[in-house]
Amino acid sequence: MKINELNNEELKIWLSLARTIGPLKFSSVLKACGSLDEVLKYLDGLANNKKVYGIEDAQKEINDAKRIGAKIIPACSPDYPNILRNILGYPPVITALGNVSLLNREIIAIIGGRNSSVNGKNFASKLALNLSEAGFVVVSGLARGIDTAANGVIYKNHPTIAVTASGIDVVYPRENFDLYKKITEDGGLIITELPFATKPKPQYFPQRNRIISGLSLGVTVVEASKSSGSLITANFALDQGREVFAVSGFPLDSRCSGSNYLIKNGAKLIESADDIIESIRFSLPPRQKSLFDVEHSQKNIKQEELQQAKSVIVSHINSVSIDIDELILASGLSTGLALMALLELELESKIERSPGNKISLIF
Template identity: 80%
Template sequence: MKINKLNNEELEIWLSLARTVGPVKFFSILRACGSLYEVLKYLNKLTNKDYGIQNAREEIKNAEKIGAKITPACDPDYPDILRNISGFPPVITTLGDVSLLSREIIAIIGGRNSSMNGRNFANKLALDLSQAGFIIISGLARGIDTAANSVIYKNYPTIAVTASGIDVVYPRENFDLYKKITENGGLVMTELPFATKPKPQYFPQRNRIISGLSLGVVVIEASKRSGSLITADFALNQGREVFAVSGFPLDSRCSGSNYLIKNGAKLIESADDIIESIRFSLPPQQKNLFNVEHYAVNQKQEKLQQAKYVIVDHINSVPVDIDELILASGLSANIALMALLELELENKIERSPGNKISLIF
């Protein structure tokens, strides 16, 4: 993909296509058409398009009214690290200091139902990493995410990725934090259209961006059903470091983070553990370990691809309940949810009300 600035008309076409199809199909169409003006002809032929040039124009105008910027994946301001992940967003919308996306970023995530100790440790970790020159990224959610993003109150910039439109703050209780981030050197970003309200399927999409922008992901107090484990899986598939903080074995809030440690995540007790792992090259005697980890990433990607085949074999054009599908497929919940997200991004499945999905023919 050629990196260049788009004029207003080209941006409207790019955005219109991005809002009409999923990321994988977006780039397939772009390659097939050869130019944005051929894409416009393609869009004009669509019989069921629900997002057109006028909508794109309005979205750009609404973003500009609040000081936000819509950045296509071909723009020089679009972060290279995100452009290199599978299914990267064709567009992102940002409010704040976009230059933060070119800095060294560490994600700190965890459960919404976190303990005071967990939140305090997340905030201290975020502060120590910020003082070391890293930028902290999280999801603006309750609990650990809020504690991590709150480093902005100590005058360190932070990034929040939302599962909603750039103008929609969720949860509402974090409105002051959202304002503090955007007005004091931080950045809020999303791939979703302006004014979009959060939905369950948007959170895994957001999580792949959080891990995709990061050099490493730190998980604190996450249960086995936490979305943080999905983020950790994305991080592994994207070749990122995965760190976790251990917790009391009988505390269900720590079952997921303990599980990650048992399965290869790096146990951390301070920011120094992360800094050493991220900033210093592996010594020669650990080269074989690196090869083993690289092999594990490939194995994980193959497992995800197999899961996608299994899911497609279990569905057709009639909507089915996602929980029943996962049960029937025999797949683990985490790998099934990741596979469903990738299939949705590839525009191969669509969601229906009532937590249902169906195959697109």
């Protein structure tokens, strides 16, 4: 993928492909087509067999974004954050409203439960302020509770990024409308990968969570239960090679059961922003599992070797979801070969991915 700006016609083709096939297949199809002209032919071929998000749909979305001052950023744009571009299943496009330059700053995520305590929200606010004063940008999900407290650092004159599980023009929850406006008007940024006017649905929240962790050098969990989506974000962070931090809580408080669980399983316990800053500043750069790593390694993988790897993977899975890291370990395959085989199986619709970096066999 060459990093360059697209003109309007090219952006419409890119956007049409992204909306038609989704993030998991996007990079492979784009690479196979070789050019946007070939992508257009590919989309024309699909039109007979499935619903295609057409060029007119793409132009309408571009116009709608411009109308409210938002910008549609394809993954090949210089404005697209490098750290996000290098995750598996990166969003082919993001729509941004506000200060786009924040995307290439050092970013730390603060997330947690919606049903949070006053102490939890106060601590999240303090973390966000201290991290911002140290030069980081705080990202969260604009949800009620801990997310609201973290994104609320904008009220203390520090920029923040909010990633939403809805279209750029849809504020959820509605109680955060004022916070949404403050972020977009006072130097912060709202981003989403979803089309204009999209209403939030349950399946969109795990998708959003991978972006929160994908943007970040580290993810901090404050007051999350074991059923919280924050644990999904933490799993994404681990898969993406990010640091995971957690704040411990009272053992009998169910709101802290997930945070405590993360600490017991290797997350770094933190008591202040200094703990996060020290770990981020003085640790080695995180190793990211990148789709580009997989594509590069493909050059050294023979077709017979790849077919054999696919057979090995299929023999280790069934209709019950399994963690990808566990599968790779059980298969005995190298990480690069296993990821390439998984990608091909997914493109062949033989496996499907579920939240928490898990896959299962399609019968």
